[in-house]
Amino acid sequence: KAGVTQTPRYLIKTRGQQVTLSCSPISGHRSVSWYQQTPGQGLQFLFEYFSETQRNKGNFPGRFSGRQFSNSRSEMNVSTLELGDSALYLCASSLFGQGADNEQFFGPGTRLTVL
Amino acid sequence: AQSVTQLGSHVSVSEGALVLLRCNYSSSVPPYLFWYVQYPNQGLQLLLKYTSAATLVKGINGFEAEFKKSETSFHLTKPSAHMSDAAEYFCAVSESLQKLVFGTGTRLLVSP
Numbered sequence: 001k002a003g004v005t006q007t008p009r010y011l012i013k014t015r016g017q018q019v020t021l022s023c024s025p026i027s028g029h030r031s032v033s034w035y036q037q038t039p040g041q042g043l044q045f046l047f048e049y050f051s052e053t054q055r056n057k058g059n060f061p062g063r064f065s066g067r068q069f070s071n072s073r074s075e076m077n078v079s080t081l082e083l084g085d086s087a088l089y090l091c092a093s094s095l096f097g098q099g100a101d102n103e104q105f106f107g108p109g110t111r112l113t114v115l
Numbered sequence: 116a117q118s119v120t121q122l123g124s125h126v127s128v129s130e131g132a133l134v135l136l137r138c139n140y141s142s143s144v145p146p147y148l149f150w151y152v153q154y155p156n157q158g159l160q161l162l163l164k165y166t167s168a169a170t171l172v173k174g175i176n177g178f179e180a181e182f183k184k185s186e187t188s189f190h191l192t193k194p195s196a197h198m199s200d201a202a203e204y205f206c207a208v209s210e211s212l213q214k215l216v217f218g219t220g221t222r223l224l225v226s227p
Contacts, residue, residue, distance in 0.1 A: 033215075103161050104161075104215065
């Protein structure tokens with residue numbers, strides 16, 4: 001069974017630009033969660049989508065948005081990029097979503113560098 | 116609100132020595148607890164999880180963790196470290212349908 005895939009793996013943008021990251025979950029998984037990982041802040045939860053609906057949201061500004069398609073693939077968009085948005089963005093999928101003992105399976109991440 | 120504290124951002128051990136990575140949690144209800152490992156340039160991989168079935172949980176690669184409610188701890192151990200264990204380890208807590216909250220991570224360094 002193929003794992004979680006994320007594209008692209010590396011991305012370089014300049015301040016003010018926008019970026020779209022993509023995540024394809026494990027087949028059959030309906031939940032996709034996004035995390036931002038930085039050396040200073042660690043792993044921070046961005047949002048979770050389940051069956052095309054946003055179910056949970058972290059404390060990030062509105063510049064960070066996402067969506068999920070009917071095939072469970074998800075995209076995350078960051079508009080008006082700032083230097084502080086440089087991070088590893090991780091996507092995780094699970095059968096039933098966040099919470100309880102539901103295991104999340106992580107992709108390799110997209111490393112975004114903002115210049 | 117749930118939270119996790121991992122003591123020690125870096126832990127160094129010699130190959131063959133005991134590995135002990137500390138995790139304390141805060142939760143208003145019985146929590147679900149997880150340990151994940153992240154190797155360089157990779158995503159996170161689940162090592163083990165506590166779901167109230169047993170207080171001593173065995174995971175992959177010889178790791179185990181013990182849930183101690185009185186100490187609100189879920190420390191990760193391995194009797195004998197291997198060079199391949201060098202990675203970053205994250206403890207995480209979840210309550211019911213709430214989001215997964217991660218600790219700040221502990222980088223394990225293994226010397227020959």
